[in-house]
Amino acid sequence: MSEIDPAAPLLLFDSGVGGLSVLAEVRQLLPAAPVIYAADNGGLPYGPKTEAEVAARVCGLLGRMAERFRPRLICIACNTASTIALGMVRDVLEIPIVGTVPAIKPAAEQTRSGTIGLLGTAATIRQPYVDRLEAEFAQGKRLLRAAAPELVAAAEAKLRGQPVDPAVYARAAASLRDQPGGEAIDTVVLACTHFPLLEPELADAFGPGVGFVHGAGGIARRIARLVDGQPLHRATPDAALFTRADAGLADLTGTLASYGLHRIEEL
Numbered sequence: 001m002s003e004i005d006p007a008a009p010l011l012l013f014d015s016g017v018g019g020l021s022v023l024a025e026v027r028q029l030l031p032a033a034p035v036i037y038a039a040d041n042g043g044l045p046y047g048p049k050t051e052a053e054v055a056a057r058v059c060g061l062l063g064r065m066a067e068r069f070r071p072r073l074i075c076i077a078c079n080t081a082s083t084i085a086l087g088m089v090r091d092v093l094e095i096p097i098v099g100t101v102p103a104i105k106p107a108a109e110q111t112r113s114g115t116i117g118l119l120g121t122a123a124t125i126r127q128p129y130v131d132r133l134e135a136e137f138a139q140g141k142r143l144l145r146a147a148a149p150e151l152v153a154a155a156e157a158k159l160r161g162q163p164v165d166p167a168v169y170a171r172a173a174a175s176l177r178d179q180p181g182g183e184a185i186d187t188v189v190l191a192c193t194h195f196p197l198l199e200p201e202l203a204d205a206f207g208p209g210v211g212f213v214h215g216a217g218g219i220a221r222r223i224a225r226l227v228d229g230q231p232l233h234r235a236t237p238d239a240a241l242f243t244r245a246d247a248g249l250a251d252l253t254g255t256l257a258s259y260g261l262h263r264i265e266e267l
Ligand code: DGL
Pocket: 014, 015, 016, 018, 019, 044, 045, 046, 047, 048, 077, 078, 079, 080, 081, 121, 124, 152, 191, 192, 193, 194
């Protein structure tokens, strides 16, 4: 096996800013790792798209980026893309691919009432992948699912410093609470990487007695294990790449810098 280039980046991929919730955890564990953060903002949002559309974008973009940037590892920091395309991407690329899938297992361990809520995108919540996680880890529990597409836009706005109508959070909470048995929810899986960026707002909307779980910490630990022992050297400032150069990207500069991403480029 060839030597790892110390400057070979970790490539984190999402449709938008959601993957930053994963990057924050990766930074904690691997501060010296060179990172490329890639956002398919030209395809955002993924949630309302068909499986075929998401798979085509994700496989095409990751294939292109793997050739161009030679990452040591790719993290699909997006539940929608992972639950649809993780297997396909692993089939075609020869580097480790770490996915982001709904944290149903820790939620099932944590719930005391036995009723778990799951907020994701419309595409994620209908995936057989989620059915399998439920069957494997949440047996004997009740898992209520709801799509919360407005939260994706809310996270994008919040990180650009734009105001968000708090009714968005109330509607997301109600979409679970108003389902039969929803009043017993004590644990909510944030099954979209955008949603942990809104945890304080969601905590207010759900009220006391509800805990939130997501996969970012576990994903970062998995990445750290996979690169354990490899040389890490940041040869150039870490970059954020976007598939569409829209005017709003300028509003993200400060946020991206706070995640250690000091260059913005178009893919
Ligand atoms: N951040 C993404 C996820 O984890 C998807 C958001 C979207 O593009 O709809 O599912």
